[in-house]
Amino acid sequence: MADDKSPADEDVIKDTVEASEIRDEELDDDAIQVNENEDIDTSDEPADLDDGDSASLETQVEELKEALMRSHADLQNVRRRAERDVENAHKYAVEKFVKDLLAVLDSMDRALELAETTEGFDASMLEGTLMTHKLLLDTAAKHGVELIDPVGEAFDPKEHQAMSMVESADYHPNTVTAVMQKGYKLEGRVIRAAMVMVTKGASN
Numbered sequence: 001m002a003d004d005k006s007p008a009d010e011d012v013i014k015d016t017v018e019a020s021e022i023r024d025e026e027l028d029d030d031a032i033q034v035n036e037n038e039d040i041d042t043s044d045e046p047a048d049l050d051d052g053d054s055a056s057l058e059t060q061v062e063e064l065k066e067a068l069m070r071s072h073a074d075l076q077n078v079r080r081r082a083e084r085d086v087e088n089a090h091k092y093a094v095e096k097f098v099k100d101l102l103a104v105l106d107s108m109d110r111a112l113e114l115a116e117t118t119e120g121f122d123a124s125m126l127e128g129t130l131m132t133h134k135l136l137l138d139t140a141a142k143h144g145v146e147l148i149d150p151v152g153e154a155f156d157p158k159e160h161q162a163m164s165m166v167e168s169a170d171y172h173p174n175t176v177t178a179v180m181q182k183g184y185k186l187e188g189r190v191i192r193a194a195m196v197m198v199t200k201g202a203s204n
Contacts, residue, residue, distance in 0.1 A: 091187045094143055098186055101140065108133045109182065148183030148194040150176045159183060161193040165200040175199045 115126045176196045183194030
């Protein structure tokens with residue numbers, strides 16, 4: 001079959017091919033130029049800290065440790081105070097009741113003193129009153145109540161209230177010779193001091 005292409009057509013095709021080759025070469029040159037001009041940091045290593053930054057970080061860590069220790073200590077103190085408050089609430093829950101009961105105990109003490117000093121007082125009644133008084137004290141003791149009756153003991157201002165000072169040949173100075181009103185403690189804490197008479201040194 002004869003070739004239908006004319007010389008003019010061949011020239012057009014040749015020019016088109018040459019123009020395409022020139023564009024491809026220009027694109028390759030531009031890509032190479034871009035790669036050469038790019039400044040890419042390929043390092044994965046972290047930047048080194050200078051001595052000042054390192055010291056600052058250590059200081060912050062120490063401050064955080066101290067703050068944490070203080071917070072822990074404060075929390076422990078709060079917990080201990082709460083436990084102590086709960087314990088005291090259990091211990092002294094009956095304090096008001098015991099204070100109200102002291103008037104009954106005082107009345108029984110006075111009744112016994114009167115019975116023991118009155119001639120012809122019924123012995124069986126005295127015995128019954130003594131037993132009732134003892135039963136009342138024993139019951140109170142089960143709930144932490146302790147009697148303060150310090151005759152013959154050294155004066156203790158924490159538990160005794162001196163009402164008068166007297167000279168005595170039978171006791172050393174600063175000794176309780178008589179109890180005018182008995183005292184009481186609840187779980188070791190004085191809820192009423194004993195009213196007492198105390199000896200003093202002999203005057204010259």
